Amino acid sequence: MVEENQPGEDVSVGFRNVNDILEKIGISNLRILFISGTTASLWIVSSLLVFLPVFVDDKVYCGQVGNYSCNPRLANSVSLKDRFNPPEFERHWFDQSFYIGSILGTSFVSYLADIYGRKFIGVPSFTLIGIFGLLMRFSPNYHILCFLRFAQGILFAAAGEVIYVLASESVPHSNHPVLALVFNLFWALGCCLLSVMSLIWVNWDELIFYSSLPVTLLPILLWFVIPESLAYLFEKKKGPEIEKWLSKVNKVVDEKKRIEYNVRECIDTFHHPIDGEFGECDNGNRFLKFIRFYKNHPKFIFYNAGTCYVWSAGFLLYLAMTMNSTSLSGNPYWNFILASLVELPPSLAAPILLKRYGRKIPMIWSTSIVAVMSFALIFINESQYVLYITVYMTTKGVMAFNYICLFVYFSEIYPTEVRNTSLGLNNAIGNCGGLLSPMFSEWSKKDPKTVFILYVFISASCAIVVKFLPETSDPSLLQKQTYEDRRHLEQNSSS
Structure with missing residues (x-):
């Protein structure tokens, strides 16, 4: 291992970018596995937050209104509707205020993560979200409750996305599908946990309070063990912290598997103004780097428009079908757990197919299959319980696969210097889908066939949009295009 260049030293480690280092380390390194697991654990509490309204907005029934056979304590349970009795037009405010907050806050919080670090912004955001949740139990009226939910939304979407970016920038590019699998498994585990918690705590205030405790406490514990992403440290030229990060990686392997590196040389190489991975990070005011990047690379405006649409549409369908699972025939708790467990087979297949x-x-396959399955649901009556629930849950599982593709694919389209901000914009626009999901969920209870017709067109349009986005399985190709753009700009400016 080589630390900093000494006078007269000629050390050539041959790393062209951060991913070269990560590929050399490999995902089997215990330190990399630790980073992946600890960051993914925060998605357990993420799913608790997202789907909380499913069990607190209104009374939960066991298949039919007034049926409490699956949990007799539901007969005396108190929901938000029972406690505050909001007007009909405010009925979904608790859920929608969360997504309004996400739309307004996501891009800004993500931008802060590009400036101040993934860990510094992402991890504390979760704790603040949990504190807002704990305060909800003591809300004197519905409007204050919705305001606290709105405050959670401002921080939430960015926090979840920033944590994934932190992990993806600390894991080899070739293993991003595996990373997305781990995150999705923890997400599904959180959904199952929420179903169990709602079975135990049937009143709205109890469920909100006890589900907010892990959201508050877990990030505090993880703050002391999760490192900053390696890509961010190189972008900001934090030599001592890079040395510490890599030395911990070398400590958990035998001497033969340790990587040799030169921090100073790597920083210089990665920040080369033309061929460097962070070639545009050092020019001008950092506050304007996002706008400057899109000005210099206008094709990314098209990419961002496409990813925003697909993200919004995918989020809408995924949330609406998950939320509606408790209203299907049968036990609502088991239905919700089943809707979570059906994500496992496609999640396990995702790394293999993406590689x-x-x-x-x-991704084109998955969105097309969702369109076909939604078309089939138009002609199947819910009274055909086994057939209906099989097709419904299969569709939900394919949507989960699509969500894995979305996180892996879209995070790889954008360079490190604008990745969080670009994904933040995707997330902000995507939350428009979350905002509409409660209405679609209610609509599907009254007129499911019309809703599934819309799902067909939405899914088919996503497949068409993805067709025009760039392939990212080979990161060098997209990076080469960016380098060529920089050379073209240099030639224009010098002529």
């Missing part, structure tokens, strides 16, 4: 077929083709 073998790239990013675009599996």
